[in-house]
Amino acid sequence: MMEWTDRHCRMLHRALTRRTLLYTEMVTAEAVIRGDRARLLGFDTREHPVALQLGGAEPARLAEAAKIGADFGYDEINLNVGCPSDRVQSGRFGACLMLEPELVAECAAAMNRAVDVPVTVKCRIGVDEQEPEIALRELIARCKNAGIATFIVHARKAWLQGLSPKENRDVPPLDYDLVARVKTENPDLTIVMNGGIATLDEAATHLRHVDGVMLGRAAYHNPGMLAEVDARFFGGAPVRIEDAVAQYVDYVAHQLEHGVPLNAMTRHMLGLFHGQPGARAFRRHLSENATRPGANIETLRDALSQLSTPRERAA
Numbered sequence: 119m120m121e122w123t124d125r126h127c128r129m130l131h132r133a134l135t136r137r138t139l140l141y142t143e144m145v146t147a148e149a150v151i152r153g154d155r156a157r158l159l160g161f162d163t164r165e166h167p168v169a170l171q172l173g174g175a176e177p178a179r180l181a182e183a184a185k186i187g188a189d190f191g192y193d194e195i196n197l198n199v200g201c202p203s204d205r206v207q208s209g210r211f212g213a214c215l216m217l218e219p220e221l222v223a224e225c226a227a228a229m230n231r232a233v234d235v236p237v238t239v240k241c242r243i244g245v246d247e248q249e250p251e252i253a254l255r256e257l258i259a260r261c262k263n264a265g266i267a268t269f270i271v272h273a274r275k276a277w278l279q280g281l282s283p284k285e286n287r288d289v290p291p292l293d294y295d296l297v298a299r300v301k302t303e304n305p306d307l308t309i310v311m312n313g314g315i316a317t318l319d320e321a322a323t324h325l326r327h328v329d330g331v332m333l334g335r336a337a338y339h340n341p342g343m344l345a346e347v348d349a350r351f352f353g354g355a356p357v358r359i360e361d362a363v364a365q366y367v368d369y370v371a372h373q374l375e376h377g378v379p380l381n382a383m384t385r386h387m388l389g390l391f392h393g394q395p396g397a398r399a400f401r402r403h404l405s406e407n408a409t410r411p412g413a414n415i416e417t418l419r420d421a422l423s424q425l426s427t428p429r430e431r432a433a
């Protein structure tokens with residue numbers, strides 16, 4: 119998620135769950151090819167498994183960017199066919215590509231040829247006046263023919279005119295049933311449900327019908343929920359939030375030494391103690407102090423000390 123799931127956010131989330139697949143923000147193919155690759159693509163090997171999401175609409179450019187991403191070590195390259203922002207539409211990619219399934223398939227095929235890691239597609243169920251029953255199936259069928267086996271479906275339309283990107287994440291109604299039916303029709307594909315999934319109980323319900331779930335806003339606003347994921351869904355070891363916090367504090371201390379501003383890392387923690395005693399004081403302390411000149415690891419430790427039970431006072 120742009121501006122949200124940067125490498126620091128991913129390190130926090132990885133400390134909370136070892137098993138989930140994490141995604142980068144969308145990076146355009148052109149930026150990957152021409153931009154500062156270390157800044158745009160650099161990640162910590164502890165983030166694995168991590169997928170790089172690309173935006174673009176030119177097969178050759180996307181293939182080149184995918185290759186660069188795979189060479190950087192990403193475990194999956196994902197093509198964005200879901201983002202409705204104006205900036206993206208003027209570049210003719212993102213959600214408006216739902217109108218050009220043939221082109222999406224060409225892009226995906228070119229990317230697939232360029233890399234050995236899986237290439238996946240994240241899409242909507244349709245845009246504007248499209249009939250989702252037709253648009254989603256058409257996109258998936260063409261991409262499947264092009265060798266794509268995994269689709270993450272944000273189960274609502276995007277309206278390219280008239281709704282802001284934010285409204286496009288809330289206003290068009292969700293159609294989970296359509297996504298589930300598409301899974302039934304394509305048992306050989308991996309279909310991942312996305313959109314409006316707020317709790318792990320809801321995730322569990324979706325998993326009866328599809329192969330995976332993607333959580334966006336819920337995971338970002340309430341990252342503590344991720345600590346339950348490994349044990350509940352992967353049969354992995356339970357993660358204690360205090361251990362994850364201690365791990366992230368070490369990471370923050372190390373990054374501070376390399377000149378990363380404190381707030382760039384602590385801003386992702388604001389929802390971590392959601393609903394727990396002292397959470398508000400923790401957030402307030404960070405909001406007021408993390409951007410001040412001289413903010414350092416003690417600022418974070420002081421914020422953590424606002425939490426009122428020893429359990430949360432991990433660091």
Ligand SMILES: Cc1cc2nc3c(=O)[nH]c(=O)nc-3n(C[C@H](O)[C@H](O)[C@H](O)COP(=O)(O)O)c2cc1C
Pocket residue numbers: 119120121122142143144171198200201240272287312313314315332333334335336
């Ligand atoms: C701040 C923000 C940035 C986003 N950036 C991206 C992005 O870069 N690529 C993408 O595929 N989706 C992006 N999304 C959409 C989410 O990935 C997701 O599809 C959407 O929020 C619905 O899922 P949710 O209800 O679990 O959040 C973004 C969402 C938000 C709130």
